[in-house]
Amino acid sequence: MTRHRTVRAAAALALLTGAALTGGTDTARATGAQCAFPAEPIAERPWALQRVRLDQLWEISTGAGVAVAVIDSGVDTRNPQLAGAVAADRGTDLTDDEGDQTTDRVGHGTRVAGIIAARASDDTGFVGLAPDATVIPIRASDADGEGDVATLAAAVRHAVRADADVINISQDTDRRLAEDSDLRRAVDEALAADVVVIASAGNDGADGEPGETFPAAYRGVLAVAASDRNNERAPFSQSGDFVGIAAPGVDMVSTVPLGGQCVDNGTSFAAPYVAGVAALLRAAEPDWTAENVVAHLQQTAERAIPGPDAHLGWGVVDPVRALTERPTVPPTEPVPDEAPPAAPAPDVPDLVLGETHAERAERLGTYAVLTAAVLTAVIAGVALVRRDLRRRRA
Template sequence: MTVRRPSRAAAALALLTAATLLGGAPTAHATGTQCAFPAEPIEERPWSLQRVRLDQLWEISRGDGVSVAVIDSGVDNRNPQLAEAVAAERGADLTGEDGDQTTDRVGHGTKVAGIIAARGRDDTGFVGLAPGATIIPIRASDTDGEGDVATLTAAIQHAVQAGADIINISQDTDAALSEDSALRQAVDAALAADIVVIASAGNDGADGEQRDTFPAAYDGVLAVAASDRNNERAPFSQSGDFVGIAAPGVDMVSTVPLGGQCVDNGTSFAAPYVAGVAALLRAAEPDWTAPQVVAHLQQTAERAIPGPDPHVGWGVVDPVRALTERPAEPPTEPVPDEAAPAAPAPEVPDLVLGETHAERAERLGTYAVLAGAVLTAVISGIALVGRDRRRRRA
């Protein structure tokens, strides 16, 4: 049973859009349809980091002391931004191919690791979200970026034994897996060890159909969809009720083998974005449990509706809000936002209606009768006065 990395179509899209969306900087980064290793540094700050106040974030946490297992195609620590981030001795190579856990011939795992914990350098605007965290490299996919469920299972087991605080799995399979499968058991063991398990939702969502992918769809795993610059679901991102959160996954800059950076697309790069924020949070709140960390990331995500939807889950992760709005005792499950309180009823004065036609006619009639009576009285008075005058003359 094959475990997939992101589709090559997504990677090709990244190369086609890189020059226009990053100001033409990565012209030396692509040869044909693949990124060349090493690559030239990308000087600009990537869009996915421009929206984050990194200085404010890092005043609270840099992820120090937190270990993130990257189960992928290996992590090349020859990239200067990863040299101090990778704990190769705690990793493992489960492929049986030439090389070891720091060998990455496809560059996928090196990109994933960079988004989490790449150290900053003066020649690039790219840096990992948690530059104080440690990467545990576990090579579980081959030179084609392919793996199998058995190897993925063994990789999760190794991450637990290596003392990982967070596991990032940027791979998936849509094959139906039973609840008692070895992969399910490995995930359960990681959750029981209080590890935050994060997995990409998959890149086959362009057809609009909802489907489960594994291990992302397992209960307890934080499934990550890809969002674009508008905080909407990226067209390729897989939808489903299992999606727990979203993160930037379009035109993602990250480290590549030997040095430099390239651009790529996929939920594979949204997942480590969330893993980076989780590393910051675990360092800031070491007493929080894994379910509390996950629930808080979801609760503080940016969303357009009170609760989750199958496209972006509870919303797009908000690193600054997650670190600055920490409750004393976070819940273990997110809850929908409260509805906005109803506005007070306006004070409306009593409605006064104008007189009807009948009332007006009655009023005018009354005026006419009164006027007639007055006129009659006046005439009578005048007549009496005239009569009195005539009598005096006589």
């Protein structure tokens, strides 16, 4: 079947990392990133997890009972960290490629799934944010990491039928779609079914120009930008008013086909970071609606300004704060932070001005003149007295 390929994975950052993957076999190799399938395990805890107090987080929720649909290039269950995380029977393959929804020739979907729900392993510090959540694998892109809008719409509908609680879409198109497009209708169906829909914002932001990508820019979809270690926008991350939140997207460690982990960059990997937190929150607050979950994630995000901006949305997602600061009445939309109270007026004493340099010079000059006059008078008086005394003696 010939398809018009307008949807692309949001992670192929060859310009930044040389990590454009070649398709075709399970031993595909990332030419710049030196990542083979399988890969060597990465022992260290990744920086994006070091910033989270995971023990505190998992005391509240591990995502148990929550299903996250990963609409992507497939999820390879041969990676041991994903073997128990994937419900293959609830997924589907919408491509014409060989294999099924557990076949991932480019490794993209396997990376995305790992960030969400990879199980802990003794040989690596990497683990998914929601290690007890279930991944529903939906293969909608081919061995080149590309798909089309019609397939993406079908994938969203399958996720709804499979009872997904969260949908992660790490793909985008910058082609403006009609408001009544099939993809728009599929997204609306998911939102009506109370599903949290999360999509990557895209990686075409290096020129600094704001724009829109789809489905991230659709109303109701939580569009995720990529942030760096300093909580600033990653240079490649697409900016625009549609951005709703940000998450780490630079040097992201995750699972790859057959086993092990590799490092990659992109909003593709920021989106599942948010999806993992959403899974934790849905497990902790089963009565909250999807709208409540999205608003709370935005409200508790870490930001430098009171409200949103076009680069990071409402800020960088804060997993611990999102789980530990849950309000009794869940929000339906985020609101700007209150401005700090005005500081009291300082009690400043009246200003007493001293003399200027010129005034001081004038004062000292006056003193000198008066002193000279007094001395002159004294000397003159003494002279008169001495003169009188001499006259009297004569």
